[in-house]
Amino acid sequence: MATSGLIVIDKPSGMTSHDVVARVRRIAGTRKVGHAGTLDPMATGVLIVGVNRATKLLGYITGHDKVYDATVRLGVATSTDDAEGETVTAVDANGVTDEQVRAAFAAQQGNRDQVPSSVSAIKVDGKRAYALARDGHEVALRARPVRIERVEIHQIRRDGEYVDVDVTVECSAGTYIRAIARDVGAELGVGGHLTALRRTSIGEVSLDDALTLEALAEQAEPVGVVLAEAVRRTLGSREITDEQARELSYGRRIEPETDGPEVVGAIAPDGEVIALVSASGKPVVVFAPA
Incomplete structure (x- = not known):
């Protein structure tokens, strides 16, 4: 099964965003695939696709400029x-x-x-x-x-x-x-x-990051932006302690950090993304262990 993370596709004209997701599912070997920011069929360019646990990021990425x-x-x-x-x-x-x-x-x-x-x-x-x-x-x-x-x-x-x-x-x-x-x-x-x-x-993600579907199919590992990097690039991150990681994993609030974005990724000392957490310290998304 493919690693959790993001794939940036240069969508061709004539395909729906759903068509692209269906193709990525076959390439990545997983059903857990979604996209952020629909492109209509005639449009081309950046389509961000989330794989496995990274699908939980997509609702936040969609809101980017x-x-x-x-x-x-x-x-x-x-x-x-x-x-x-x-x-x-x-x-x-x-x-x-x-x-x-x-x-x-x-x-x-x-x-x-x-x-x-x-x-x-x-x-x-x-x-x-x-x-x-x-x-x-x-x-x-x-x-x-x-x-x-x-x-x-x-x-x-x-x-x-x-x-x-x-x-x-x-x-x-x-x-x-x-x-x-x-x-x-x-x-x-x-x-x-x-x-x-x-x-x-879309936000900080551009065509420089994108692959065509044909090029993607030739990759040994289709996920180009692993989960921790995806969080840092699209939402920003907060480095947390092991104790805070345990609290978040149980859905518990940690100390607030109001000087920053409204929602960021909480990353444990071992580099694991534990949750998406609000500035008030409340977990809004908790990731299951990898």
Whole structure:
């Protein structure tokens, strides 16, 4: 059985995050595999996969900020806010100036309520929104608070009636880049949709850490980031004594440590991750012995 830890996958286009988990289960030889931060099928890039005991980290990793590279096409709105949907409107976008494009993207920055794209991984009545939308169902999702730290425009390209904009977006968990494309297009009055999306990082984990599924299958040990290292990189750690390790293993509170992150990994002198512990000293997750 594979070691407990994280595997960082460079997800290919056309696969769901669940497809990737199924492949990793076969490669790692364990059913206990999950992922942090769903990528829709058309998207590529960083997908963090937890194996065995590291699956308990995934809920915390999902909440980390993310960075994406994307291409937005202005002049066409689609039913799914991406290139796989049906064209809803098509307008000559050449009347939109570069200055207007830059201003519309800049206006997306900051704290805002965003209506997620219908082609998102949000579940509606137990089914993924993107599956319902692509099956022709109308999907209405509620606005959610998000934070968009920056939108950096790299290039504005004009292709006939269309304007293609290459951007990098740094944002909070729960932000939908498709929705940014849709909203910028609506603001400019020409419609817009996403033609490419690649996640380049989740928190401190980036594409530099990632393997393709093909490369992963060739590894003697598929887990690239063992549990203790995974905790240190994604949550931070607190070094504890043997006595504190015993207390935590029984689910008991230890001395508070308020000068640090809200939740960190508690690591015993022998390097074993005992628990995830709050700043108040309360264990929020206790790991079974390896």
